[in-house]
Structures are given as structure tokens and as C-alpha cells.
Amino acid sequence: MKLHNYFRSSTSFRVRIALGLKGLSYDYVAYHLRKGEQRDKVYLALNAQGLVPTLETEAGDRLAQSLAIVEYLEEVYPDPPLLPAEPLARARVRGLAYAIACDLHPLNNLRVLKYLVDPLGHDAGTQADWFRHWVAVEFAAMEQRLSEEPETGRFCHGDRPGLADLCLVPQVVNGRRFDCDMTPYPTIMRIHEACMAIPAFAEAAPERQPDAEG
């Protein structure tokens, strides 16, 4: 398999973790997002949205959208599972994952941050305030759920890392880049540290990728 991606992309990071947890090897193909390489014709032929990541299977099929890729990996390579077996538990894990993937990360994506500067005319300070605002709103709700719900264990759901964790960790890493105050979220940070002690998470981190920059 080939993973078309970018070291700093949170959605790429999610898929790298999933591939690692499943023990799947892949070729790493890098596109430099800040240089706009994901908008090149070559990449647009792979992914009409011009967004990373894209997973290219051995058969040449191309899958877009990080969470669609992770669900595909879960269906084709079920062991170890990234979702629990029982429907209500699966809904809890997906709900936690989507709170990040649908309500938080999209607002803080590179193209949105750029739009705040041009055409909206804001400066880097307002951009950072925007970023931290949405992290604070969503991490407060996430912290409440993770700290209060009995299903939380060493990880977001029980004692096995899964779909919610592989969304949470890249968001924490991203938040730190923007100097978000993480002290109000001790449960999130405890789970983050537990994840980063696992090689599949640590090796998927941005700074460990071949296209990493300082």
C-alpha cells in the first residue's frame, strides 16, 4: 500500500497510527501542503478534493478521507480491532472520534486558517485565538465525557487503543503547536501519554516522518 500524505497533517497522522496498530507496512509518499503540492494535477488525479491523505491499495484503488480509510482497514484487517464489538460501544467510540473529526479539526485546518488571513485580513494573533477557541470548546466537552463516563479506561474506551484515540492524539499534538493550555484536560492528557507510549502512535508522529521539518 501507499499512503499519500504530509507529516504535519492530523488526518494523515490518524491513518499512520491505524496502519501501525494493524501492523501494516506502506510506502510513504509526501506532499508539501504549505507549498500547495496537494493542489498539483498529479495529486488531484488521485484525490479530487486535493486533501491528504489518500490510501492507495495494492490493487491500485484510491481511498480518500482519513476515517473512511480507517473503517476500511478495520473491515479488511480486523485484528487488532480499532472498534469494540457491541453497537452501543461502537457508537460511543465513533461519537468521540467524530467530535474531533467533524466539530474541531475542520475549523483549524490549514486552508481555514489561511482564509482568516486572506481574504478576511486577520493577523496571526487572531488566527491563533481562533484555533485555541475551538480547541477549548471541544476539549472541555471531551474532558467531561472522558472523565465522567465509566467506559473510559486507560484509553478513550477501555484498555485498548482505537478509533477515538487515533483522532485525539493528533489533535493534542496540533494543539500544542498553537500553545493551547492543556492543563484543564487531565484525562485527555493522561490518555495522550498512554497512547504515545505505544510504538504505533510514537512512530506515526509528525517529527518521525521522512518529510518532517523543524
Next chain:
Amino acid sequence: MKLHNYFRSSTSFRVRIALGLKGLSYDYVAYHLRKGEQRDKVYLALNAQGLVPTLETEAGDRLAQSLAIVEYLEEVYPDPPLLPAEPLARARVRGLAYAIACDLHPLNNLRVLKYLVDPLGHDAGTQADWFRHWVAVEFAAMEQRLSEEPETGRFCHGDRPGLADLCLVPQVVNGRRFDCDMTPYPTIMRIHEACMAIPAFAEAAPERQPDAEG
């Protein structure tokens, strides 16, 4: 079951369509988003994020996040299916659904549009430009995929409505409210019309709900 929701919420609309397609009846509980009722203590006890919808099962379990709810319904009430059977096809449908749910809808959510006005100080015109910009970016990519990929049929994937369609239709309805020009998207609009000819879609529309306003 009870659906805690709001007539105009796109994510609520998705779940109403899914319940309709599955032939499941439910009690409709309305929260007025513009009046902030989703931030009341009563609702926050049901949903820590303060976002609609929440599905409350007969057993009293509460599920958050529209797509987690739809996947739950798909697992517990598999007939008729909202996803195809084969993993690559499922990944295509989920990928189309997430292109809307993760890359488009979150940017045009009410709380984001409000933030553009306060604290960012923009007017309704800039707010509408923002809305239309993201619709144009994502609908162009979606139109390209739907018009070029052989898997597209009467609906987003083949001739049975499913997960991608129930994300697409509320987004089209929402886009029309903001006077988005839909003429560049003939395939999207053809699929939209095919969906709206189905009672489960038509009956889930905002104007058909008990809390509808003009």
C-alpha cells in the same frame, strides 16, 4: 426512541432521513438553536457538547454525533442497508459522506457563522461569502467525483439511497438558504431531486418538522 434535534439542523436532518429509510418511528424533541436551548443544563446533561442531535434509545442510552448514530442504526437495524456490503464500496460511500460531514458542514455551522460576526466583527455579507466559498470548494470536488466515477447511479452510490445521500441532501437544502449557485453541480442536483422524491427524505425536511419556522 427519542430524537433530540432542531428542524433546521443539517445533522438532525441526516438522522431523520436514516430513521425514515429504516422505517423507525421516534418521538421528536425540539431545541431552538437560535435561542440557545441546546446550551441549557437540561440538554447538556444529555449531550456534553451541547450540539444536536442526540438519539435516546428505548433503554435510555444517549448517542451523540449524527454519523455515529447512523452507523449505530445501520448495525442494529441493518435492513434496508445504508452502506453497500463490500469494503471498497463502503469506503467510497463513507468518503463521500465525510467530505461533507468533515470538510464542509463544520465550517458553515451556526456557531462558526456567529463567531465571524462576534468577535471577528464581520457583517452578514462576509458571513454569506464564507458560507458560499466552502460550498463552492467542496461541491466542485463532489460534482467531479459523482459525475466521473462509474459507481454513481441514481444516487451517490448505485441505485439505493444511503449514507452519502443523507449527508448530501441537507447540505443542498442549506446551500439554497444561503443562495448558493447550484448550476455548476448538475449531478449533485439530479441526485438531490431523486432523493427528495422518496418519502423518507421529503418527510425529514426542515419545513415538515413540528418546530419549523418560516
